[in-house]
Each structure stands twice: as C-alpha cells, then as structure tokens.
Amino acid sequence: MKFSCSKDTLSDAVSTVQRAVSSNSTVPILSGILIETTDNGIKLTGYDLQTGIEAFIDADVKEKGSVVVLSKFFGDLVKKLPDEMVDIETDSNFSLKVSCANSKFKINGLDSEPFPKIPVIDNADSKLVVSQKILKDMINHTNFAVSKDAARRVLTGSNLTSDGHIMSLVSVDGFRMAVNRADMGQDFPVINYIVPGKTLSEIAKILSDEEDSEIVIYMSSQHLLFDMGDVRIISRLIDGDFINVDSIISKNPTSVVTCDCKAVLSACDRAALIIMNTEKSQSPVQLHSDGSDIIVSARTENGIMDEPIDAEIEGASFDIDFNVKFLLDALKNVTCDKIRIEFSGNQGPCLIKPVEGEEFIYLILPVRR
Structure with a gap:
C-alpha cells in the first residue's frame, strides 16, 4: 500500500x-x-x-x-x-x-486479515433521512439520563421511536427520564429501536450544527447505520423491551407551577454550592411553595439557602426533596424560557415540560425523607 x-x-x-x-x-x-x-x-x-x-x-x-x-x-x-x-x-x-x-x-503495523468485518446492511429501502442538527439536539438533550448500570442493559441505551409523524428519543436511568420529540412531517417510517447510549454520544460529537445537513439512517433488525457521507457509524442494537413512557407519566398532577426556567436553574445552581461542597454531598435540594412563589432551599453544615421565585401555582402546596444534580441536568437542557413543573404529591415524581406542547419531558424521582 x-x-x-x-x-x-x-x-x-x-x-x-x-x-x-x-x-x-x-x-x-x-x-x-x-x-x-x-x-x-x-x-x-x-x-x-x-x-x-x-x-x-x-x-x-x-x-x-x-x-x-x-x-x-x-x-x-x-x-x-x-x-x-x-x-x-x-x-x-x-x-x-x-x-x-x-x-x-x-x-x-499488523496484518489486516484478522480485523473483524463490520456488518453490512443491504436493505437500502429500509432507511430514514433526518436533519443532523435535529438528531444532534435530541441526543444532547437526553443522553445524560442513560443508565451506566450494565446489569440493566436495556437502560444503557436510548429508545428511538417514531409513530409515523413524531420521532422520539427516550433515556431512563431508574431515577430520572429524559424525552425529546421532533415533528418529522407525514409518512415518516414507524420505528422502535434501543440504541446504545455510548454510540449516540459519539454520533452527537460528529454531527453537524448546520440546518441543511442531513444524515441517512439505514436499519436492520440488529444494527443501525448512520451515514454522514464521509463518516459512517454502525451500531449493534440492544435487545429487549424499553419502559413504556406513557405508563410512568402522571396525567393528573396535584400541583402545577409555571415559572421562568433560568430563575429556577440559577437558584438550583446556587443551592448546589452549599450541597456539593460538603461531606454529605448527597444532601437534597428542597422545592416547596408558599402559595405565590416556588422556594428553592438547601440546608447543610455549610449553611442555609432559601430563594423564592415568582411563579403561577395551581393546586395543592408541596414540599419535596430532589437530587440537585438531576434537577440541574434537566433544567440545563430546557429549550424555552417558561416551563411547567408538575408534581404528583410529595412522594411522586416531578415533570418538567414546556408551557405548550411536549417537545421535551424531564421526569425526576424525589429523594425520600
């Protein structure tokens, strides 16, 4: 050569x-x-x-x-x-x-003969074409919630699905869930695959931010091939049944908070300073209401923090503890100014959603007191 x-x-x-x-x-x-x-x-x-x-x-x-x-x-x-x-x-x-x-x-160097052959997907008819930017954003907004627990193999991947109109990417690690959706128009293929989170993470690093750049995804029962022209990535799929998202999303919240996302994010970021710089780094952040504000609080040996945030609150009062990192991961991936936070009692998960639509959903389980 x-x-x-x-x-x-x-x-x-x-x-x-x-x-x-x-x-x-x-x-x-x-x-x-x-x-x-x-x-x-x-x-x-x-x-x-x-x-x-x-x-x-x-x-x-x-x-x-x-x-x-x-x-x-x-x-x-x-x-x-x-x-x-x-x-x-x-x-x-x-x-x-x-x-x-x-x-x-x-x-x-080494003889190339023993190098394993990459699987070939022959069915060129079984494919879908997606904007690279859309796929990159969907991965980046969900990949943080992929499980690292090899014993729960299905959850080490993200569920890539389409109902023929809306494409969804879902990640769950047992404590939180991240869902991101994109409208792909009519006659989009119906799909349901579990793609390894590691693969998606590497794909996101290569995908373009250009609006008009496209990626072709070729599909088989065991592999997906992501074709960007000068770079191709093939991934083995994960076998199994993914969690049914609809079954774990409450349709009847007891409390609904509408507020500015950046305000909540900034307050949680400040609470993290008190929580993270302690020996008890697992101390939770507390979200509670006084009727007109949502209050972000933290209490550790370093000190106490209470910060009220203007909000519209409907329903019952609440007082719930959360892992501050999980809240920050979700809030940092919100793509709109105003958010809707739904609570299902003081022991149920919270949902973070846009005020209108369901482009994204972040679910976080509370920390038990």
Whole structure:
C-alpha cells in the first residue's frame, strides 16, 4: 500500500474513528485502526464489536492495500507531524514508512486479515433521512439520563421511536427520564429501536450544527447505520423491551407551577454550592411553595439557602426533596424560557415540560425523607 494525503485530513479521520476503538480489549487487533485503499482514496475503520466508525478521506493512491496500526500511537504520531502532505507506504512485513516534510518514521503495523468485518446492511429501502442538527439536539438533550448500570442493559441505551409523524428519543436511568420529540412531517417510517447510549454520544460529537445537513439512517433488525457521507457509524442494537413512557407519566398532577426556567436553574445552581461542597454531598435540594412563589432551599453544615421565585401555582402546596444534580441536568437542557413543573404529591415524581406542547419531558424521582 502506498498513498499520499493531507496531514490535517488524516489526523481528523484518525480522531474520528478512534471513538470506536477498544481501549482495554484483550484482542490486540481491536486496539488498532484499519487503513485500506478505496477507489477514491483511503478508508479508516475503528471497531469494538459493538460500534464501528468508518472515515473516508481523499488521497493519492499509488498502490492498493491495507494494514492495521495501533490507534493511540498512530494518532499521536500524525498529530505531531508538520502541516504538510504525508506519504505512507507499507511493506510485506506490515511495517509503515511515514514521511512528512523532513520527518521520517518506520513503525510496526499488523496484518489486516484478522480485523473483524463490520456488518453490512443491504436493505437500502429500509432507511430514514433526518436533519443532523435535529438528531444532534435530541441526543444532547437526553443522553445524560442513560443508565451506566450494565446489569440493566436495556437502560444503557436510548429508545428511538417514531409513530409515523413524531420521532422520539427516550433515556431512563431508574431515577430520572429524559424525552425529546421532533415533528418529522407525514409518512415518516414507524420505528422502535434501543440504541446504545455510548454510540449516540459519539454520533452527537460528529454531527453537524448546520440546518441543511442531513444524515441517512439505514436499519436492520440488529444494527443501525448512520451515514454522514464521509463518516459512517454502525451500531449493534440492544435487545429487549424499553419502559413504556406513557405508563410512568402522571396525567393528573396535584400541583402545577409555571415559572421562568433560568430563575429556577440559577437558584438550583446556587443551592448546589452549599450541597456539593460538603461531606454529605448527597444532601437534597428542597422545592416547596408558599402559595405565590416556588422556594428553592438547601440546608447543610455549610449553611442555609432559601430563594423564592415568582411563579403561577395551581393546586395543592408541596414540599419535596430532589437530587440537585438531576434537577440541574434537566433544567440545563430546557429549550424555552417558561416551563411547567408538575408534581404528583410529595412522594411522586416531578415533570418538567414546556408551557405548550411536549417537545421535551424531564421526569425526576424525589429523594425520600
């Protein structure tokens, strides 16, 4: 194999596929990046058997071939090369000669033959096209609530669904839930998949913020392929039944608060200063009402905080404790000025929603006293 390409282009591609390289695999080749020639340039691949990322770059290919390089070492090397064209050539022992300006290296590679093949989704008819920005926002507004508990495998993913009109992404970790919805218009495919949270997190880092950029998602019973043109990500799906969102959302709240989101967020942020800087960092933040205001309070050995916030309050009074981090995570992902907070008694969860519509819903369980 012999090719030349831009250093910056190569470095960016390596950084992209490294997101899918296993950092602690007992199989050495999974710690590597597959480099192979294509008809138009070079393809780099990282694959940890769950998630695979392919990056395509333009290159002047003089000889076809393939090789596997150790991900971290090769990535660090390319980053430190001069900002010039890079020449790479392999020999029969899978060694690579890397030349860039006056810098010359010879590094060891691996035979590409044992590198696992990424699954291929053949059914091009089973696909959907989504704005990259919409998908990126949906992931960023829900991924914080994905469970880290491997024993609850289904909850380590997010539920991507569509009823043919509204696309939803739902994450649940057992203590809170995040729901984000987008109107996709008519005749959108009906889908129901559980996608690993790790995969979605990496996808969000690559997706564009441009309104007119699109991503094509190809679907099979076991995998989803996210195609952005020069980058493709394939992910194994999680088997199982996800939590029924409607079954855990109360339709009859006992109290409803309408208030300014930034005011509540700022007050909770200040409460976190008292709570987090103590040995008892799990001390809750208290939300209660006095009839005309919602009051944010915190009490620890560091001190006491009480901050009333103007609000419209309907229904019964309330006095509930919450994990302040969970509240902050939800409030930081609100996309409107005014919010509606619904309570279902002093032992039930709270819901944070827009005043109108249900573009997002954040559910948080209270801390028991």
